[in-house]
Amino acid sequence: MEKIKVGILTNTHGLRGEVKVKITSDFWEERFAKNAVLYIDVDGRTKELCVVNARLHKGMLIVKFKDYDDINQVEHWKGNALYIFKEQLHELNEDEAYYHEMMNARVQDIDGNEIGTVVELIETGANLVLRVRGEKREFLIPFVKAFVTMFDKEKKIMQVTMMEGL
Missing domain, CATH: 2.30.30.240 (PRC-barrel domain)
Structure with missing residues (x-):
């Protein structure tokens, strides 16, 4: 399955598992909406992540994922890409492009x-x-x-x- 990069995890934010994400995707409000599913490759395997919330802060997104409530759980994700699979994309109008x-x-x-x-x-x-x-x-x-x-x-x-x- 083809992966589509939607963001790059640049750093942690605070101590409660929030992360800073550089947006690399269109429709970021949809990609990072509550309960949206994203993927990250860490430790040689693919993890599925569920967005709890996301907000813009100084040109970056601050994102909280379900079941990740501590900085130590997400700190080693720095520099990794967040992605979706091509099958998750919706059809666009003829004059639009991803x-x-x-x-x-x-x-x-x-x-x-x-x-x-x-x-x-x-x-x-x-x-x-x-x-x-x-x-x-x-x-x-x-x-x-x-x-x-x-x-x-x-x-x-x-x-x-x-x-x-x-």
């Missing part, structure tokens, strides 16, 4: 010239921003229809309209 589908997509201008590759997705609150790495530099492109005119999920090719200054 983050994992956009990562490493080739980016072209409207004439088909290669611009670079999507290396990071940044949530700004207003809209998603793509960090694109080209041969000589990196640049940011807002993921809005004015800039991103087409995305082929199967071929992992994104077409963008380059504005002056980009």
Whole structure:
């Protein structure tokens, strides 16, 4: 089964088993909702985790998992990825895409010239921003229809309209 990374456990928070998570997924409110099931690979095996609660704090999520009530139970998880399985994803509309589908997509201008590759997705609150790495530099492109005119999920090719200054 294919794994989809939804977060990276960066640190513990307090003494009662809460952890800090860097979000790497779209729909984070759904992924980290109460009773949502996530997975982590630790000590050579996969653990199933049930979310008790999650809240935003200084750009990170603070997450509490069921049956993990002490810092000593979660401290060795630092640096590990939290994930779901592809089968847990819901269908999207035709003009929508999941983050994992956009990562490493080739980016072209409207004439088909290669611009670079999507290396990071940044949530700004207003809209998603793509960090694109080209041969000589990196640049940011807002993921809005004015800039991103087409995305082929199967071929992992994104077409963008380059504005002056980009």
